[in-house]
Amino acid sequence: MSKHVALITGGASGIGLAVTKHLLSEGWKVVMADINDKLGQKLSEELGHDASFVRADITVFADQIAMFKYAFTWGGNRLDFFAANAGVDDKQNMHATGEDLDENGDPRPLDLTTMDVDLIAVMQGCWIYKHYARKNPTRGGKIIITSSVAGLYASPINPQYGTAKHGCVGLTRCIGPPFLEAENITVNVICPAFIMTELCPPKIRDLYPKDQITPMETALNAYDMFLNDDTLTGQVAELSIEKVILRKQIEYANENQRWMLEDALKVWRQAYG
Numbered sequence: 308m309s310k311h312v313a314l315i316t317g318g319a320s321g322i323g324l325a326v327t328k329h330l331l332s333e334g335w336k337v338v339m340a341d342i343n344d345k346l347g348q349k350l351s352e353e354l355g356h357d358a359s360f361v362r363a364d365i366t367v368f369a370d371q372i373a374m375f376k377y378a379f380t381w382g383g384n385r386l387d388f389f390a391a392n393a394g395v396d397d398k399q400n401m402h403a404t405g406e407d408l409d410e411n412g413d414p415r416p417l418d419l420t421t422m423d424v425d426l427i428a429v430m431q432g433c434w435i436y437k438h439y440a441r442k443n444p445t446r447g448g449k450i451i452i453t454s455s456v457a458g459l460y461a462s463p464i465n466p467q468y469g470t471a472k473h474g475c476v477g478l479t480r481c482i483g484p485p486f487l488e489a490e491n492i493t494v495n496v497i498c499p500a501f502i503m504t505e506l507c508p509p510k511i512r513d514l515y516p517k518d519q520i521t522p523m524e525t526a527l528n529a530y531d532m533f534l535n536d537d538t539l540t541g542q543v544a545e546l547s548i549e550k551v552i553l554r555k556q557i558e559y560a561n562e563n564q565r566w567m568l569e570d571a572l573k574v575w576r577q578a579y580g
Contacts (some may be wrong), residue, residue, distance in 0.1 A: 313335055313389070314386060314388070316365055317393030318337070320343070321504040322392055327350075328543065338361055348359075365424060365431075366423040375436065386439045388534065391429045391432045391433065391475075394453060395468075398421055401467070421471060425472065425474075426470075437490055450532060451495050451534075452494070453475075454473075454476050456547075457469040476543055479494055482572075483495065485534050487541075492540075495544065496543050501519065502526060522564055528551055529551045
């Protein structure tokens with residue numbers, strides 16, 4: 308029996324690297340996709356023959372196509388799990404007091420790289436993965452998206468990041484049940500609180516209270532929960548210190564809202580063909 312195969316974006320550092328090492332210890336084969344070519348190649352060599360690296364800028368659709376194709380082929384024509392994990396913080400301060408104007412005195416466009424990485428690329432990745440999950444020896448697979456507590460609460464410091472992470476939660480709830488029903492793919496999302504990784508600035512390491520840090524083990528426990536349960540889909544796991552808390556969506560304001568989002572689905576499906 309061939310080994311299970313995973314593709315992890317942002318796999319060369321942080322949560323992605325921790326999940327890579329965890330899955331390798333569990334007997335998986337893992338493809339790390341990352342933009343850091345030098346580090347990725349180095350890790351691939353260190354982690355052994357069941358790990359491989361592919362350079363990919365996930366904001367480029369052709370790169371995503373190439374990384375999925377590589378992972379599926381390298382894994383022996385199977386891809387059991389896609390971790391949409393790569394993420395970046397805001398690249399431009401939306402609260403800046405000064406103005407960034409062009410030669411006409413008009414505002415230049417806001418740098419939306421964060422939205423492209425943290426949300427648009429995640430949606431494209433889920434879209435592409437569906438294609439490969441249909442080719443698996445047993446049709447189907449698993450997707451786990453990395454959001455953040457900023458996807459559940461307001462995050463004024465990084466508004467693009469917070470908005471994108473809210474979008475990841477919404478995406479999971481929207482496609483989770485239909486993907487399982489139609490494609491045998493489970494889709495779930497984790498929302499970690501602050502996890503200390505090597506990416507954290509030195510000042511944060513010194514200033515952040517140790518008792519407010521969520522250990523990496525909590526994230527790995529959430530991954531295991533979703534990977535080991537074929538019935539969980541559309542679920543949102545908030546990670547806080549040692550706890551994995553499944554969060555339900557807000558209650559419907561009234562019966563009309565419930566009807567429109569649940570019973571009226573058949574009407575919308577007919578309208579969309």
